[in-house]
Amino acid sequence: xxxxxxxxxxxxxxxxxxxxxxxxxxxxxxxxxxxxxxxxxxxxxxxxxxxxxxxxxxxxxxxxxxxxxxxxxxxxxxxxxxxxxxxxxxxxxxxxxxxxxxxxxxxxxxxxxxxxxxxxxxxxxxxxxxxxxxxxxxxxxxxxxxxxxxxxxxxxxxxxxxxxxxxxxxxxxxxxxxxxxxxxxxxxxxxxxxxxxxxxxxxxxxxxxxxxxxxxxxxxxxxxxxxxxxxxxxxxx
Numbered sequence: 001x002x003x004x005x006x007x008x009x010x011x012x013x014x015x016x017x018x019x020x021x022x023x024x025x026x027x028x029x030x031x032x033x034x035x036x037x038x039x040x041x042x043x044x045x046x047x048x049x050x051x052x053x054x055x056x057x058x059x060x061x062x063x064x065x066x067x068x069x070x071x072x073x074x075x076x077x078x079x080x081x082x083x084x085x086x087x088x089x090x091x092x093x094x095x096x097x098x099x100x101x102x103x104x105x106x107x108x109x110x111x112x113x114x115x116x117x118x119x120x121x122x123x124x125x126x127x128x129x130x131x132x133x134x135x136x137x138x139x140x141x142x143x144x145x146x147x148x149x150x151x152x153x154x155x156x157x158x159x160x161x162x163x164x165x166x167x168x169x170x171x172x173x174x175x176x177x178x179x180x181x182x183x184x185x186x187x188x189x190x191x192x193x194x195x196x197x198x199x200x201x202x203x204x205x206x207x208x209x210x211x212x213x214x215x216x217x218x219x220x221x222x223x224x225x226x227x228x229x230x231x232x233x234x235x236x237x
Contacts, residue, residue: 018093029112040117050078052199054085057097114151123201126165138169154220161205166213179218186211
């Protein structure tokens, strides 16, 4: 991806130490120090322009959010969206949001074992050529690393407009013997899901009439147990 941005992008994001983190290693295992609390941490890997992560942080002030992307221009745009979203609540600096400039390949340098509670993968690059399969963010080589970063309540939530990537991802999760729930082949078939926050791409594709695919992957021991108990209760009814 090549992005054109205005001059002074780096200087702009460097000046936003309340929101932007340029060196993830300083907070690995210490993200609660950045936020100043011990609330759960949810991360969006590949946040794009930041609409999803900004709105999620406003909706859920009791959760800490980190949006990750590797491009300075996207960090800048996301910072503008985040501040605009919170300005409606007369807040200048989003209290529960960090925008992290980092390459997802380096996730082991970003987060410690069990530091995260949820990972969002929204409209990731499908890398359609088979020779590029290892670059897909739902490839087992990535998923295995996500698992180690998630705590006992850990989950992965994945959304895409690409049927081929969704099929690949379901097979990837199944091959790793992971438990999946709430699998949807057309998320907004009956109208926009008001309980879910749209990304920029999601809005665009939904307006075009394209189906959105979604799945939740249950990882942590505690949430796995809760999921199994819920299923037992459902089957008894």
